[in-house]
Amino acid sequence: MEPLEQASTEIKISEKLSDAVDISLPNGNERGNDYGNDNGNESKKNKVAILDAIRKRPKITLDELVIVTGKSKRTISRETKEMQEEGTLRRIGSARAGHWEATD
Numbered sequence: 001m002e003p004l005e006q007a008s009t010e011i012k013i014s015e016k017l018s019d020a021v022d023i024s025l026p027n028g029n030e031r032g033n034d035y036g037n038d039n040g041n042e043s044k045k046n047k048v049a050i051l052d053a054i055r056k057r058p059k060i061t062l063d064e065l066v067i068v069t070g071k072s073k074r075t076i077s078r079e080t081k082e083m084q085e086e087g088t089l090r091r092i093g094s095a096r097a098g099h100w101e102a103t104d
Helices: 002-020 028-034 041-056 062-069 073-086
Strands: 089-092 099-102
Touching (some): 041 062, 062 073, 073 089
Antiparallel strands (some): 089 099
């Protein structure tokens, strides 16, 4: 008889936990509107801010770009890589002692 009592106690605990935790997930439309549906506008704004900062100070570091733009280091890395691939940005010299050059 004890195992049944134990099982019912576990069920009561899990029912209480499910009441306390919100496990609802957004539907596809809500998620689509919140993630990645900006048609590149945010990326374009990021790139403009990065280029402005580089034009003002070509020796700016990645960490300084993070501070100036307010974006994450990952975002700055991704955007600068894309701009280098597009040909709008070049890194002259080494990563440590070099500088940026806006090519457009």
